[in-house]
Amino acid sequence: MSSFRFRKHEHLRRAADFRRVYERRRSVSDRWLIVYACENGLPYLRLGLSVSRKMGGAVQRNRLRRLCREAFRLTRPEMPTGLDLILIPRQPELPSLAELKQALPRLVHQVARKLEREASKS
């Protein structure tokens, strides 16, 4: 039951962390989201959100953030660990929570495989 919790240290908070994830330059996307990822050397996932002003007003942007966080919180047991993720919504239209819960683990598995291939090659 405690696996659905989402504590503060699991937030991606520092500008240096964000920069590290962006400079790893590994991302996947579908019609709702872009997902950047990077290994973090920790036994858990960390999540960062970036919502542009183009997505709408403050209410709309808060809604997008909360939907993404809720999807992450509820689908985390299905995902691999040890990664830092950054989620960027692509459209101002609101997706449903069920769609996000289906899409998010798929995208994270995709980007994790990408990183593993990268690591085994080097």
Place this chain on the structure above:
RNA sequence: CGGGCCGGCUGGACGAUCGCUGUCCGCAUCAGCGGAGAGAGGAAAGUCCGGGCUCCACAGGACGCGGUGAUGGGUAAUACCCACCGUCCGAGUUUUCUUUCGCUGCCUGACCAGUGAAAGAAGACGAAGGAUAGGGAUAGUGCAACAGAAAGAAUACCGCCGAUGGCCCGGCGGAAGCCGGGAUCAGGCAAGGGUGAAAAGGUGCGAGUCUUCGCAGCAGAGCGGGCGGAGACUUUUAGUAAGAGCGCACCAGCAGCCUGGCGACAGGCUGGCUCGGCAAACCCCACCGGGAGCAAGACCAAAUAAGAGGGCAGGACUGGUCCGGUCCGCUACGACCCUCGGGUAGGUCGCUGGAGCCGCCGGGCAACCGGCGGCCUAGAGAAAUGAUCGUCGCCGCGCCCCGCGCGGCACAGAACCCGGCUUACAGGCUGGCCCGUGGA
């Protein structure tokens, strides 16, 4: 009951489960765990004003900059609020004029008199209410396209006149001159036409009645009406060549006095004869105005530190001094400073108890103020306040009603805090004012 116009309040409710951020209590060395209770708004928005709070500064002057602008009050303060004044608008009411139509008057009548209706124009008054950046236009400078003669103390375009002085023509006369005509020169006038948003404030009157005669008009005579003459009457009835800007009255404006009001101002009386608009054009007057902003500011921790070039006791550099990237003057520091290069950008406080909210009483027309009692009501920081399900509520659509099914539930998210303004907003509740009509 119908119509019109102003506000005020509210802005989904309940339950279950999974989560997030503070507070308090308990456990725990720490990490953390458990329980209780709290957790977006009327606009949190735009950042348009005003303050609190924090740091810096507090010797000025010249020249400049920004803001405000009826009056009285409220407030910490305002460009805000309340009350009041002026101006404009406002359903409508009323007066005058014009046009059209109808009826009556004499045999008939586009034109006369009386009367009625409709439309239009102008003026005055004007409910509730609305707008108002509302000091100054004889301190100065400036603007007004096109049209029009003329756009500010102007002018004579189309026009009008023939009194006055010439000129020309004709007649009479011996002559002086006289009489008649012309609109030719000088001159006089500004009514009517026409322009414009605006033409030197606006409107009206400057005679009426009766008797009688003539003329035109009509197919014809008469009546009514038109033009001209004579006489009489009425309390008065102008002037000229033509006329008015002349005279008179009323209204508006101006000045003075009186009354009322704290005041803006209003009312009355008298005088005089009028020199418009724009200052959200420059400007003038009066008043006001330290700067920067919680990324303010304070503390702790961490990191870099003999890399290069340049300036400087002839006082550099930096800072201060008014609101000021200017100038002058004054002043502090008294040996370091500037550029390139390099390094940090983590934590704690500020951070929510305040011009606070609610109730009662009192003062005030009101905004608001005072007293008493009660309450604690977000505090994040790559940034919490969420998600799912169920029941109900509201709205729309579909089916024959009950009911069922489907879809939707406004505008919008705290970032130091308040007071205002402005803007956005589905629906719901509610108060007041005025006009008209009907009943008791």
Place this chain on the structure above:
RNA sequence: UACCCGGUGGUGUAACGGUAGCACAAGGGACUUUGGCUCCCUUAGUCCUGGUUCGAAUCCAGGCCGGGUAG
């Protein structure tokens, strides 16, 4: 968070407060065997709402949108 600019046809730009012009583009026509060039004509605009003024793209206020600056 604080502050500063700007908005004119589809595009780029002019316009002392007095009729909104110009160029390119689009459409039509003429010339040409056809196309191009050239010429002529047409369509289309002051971001929105109020106010000042006789009159507003211009002046003023509020809103909307788009840029930019500082840390």
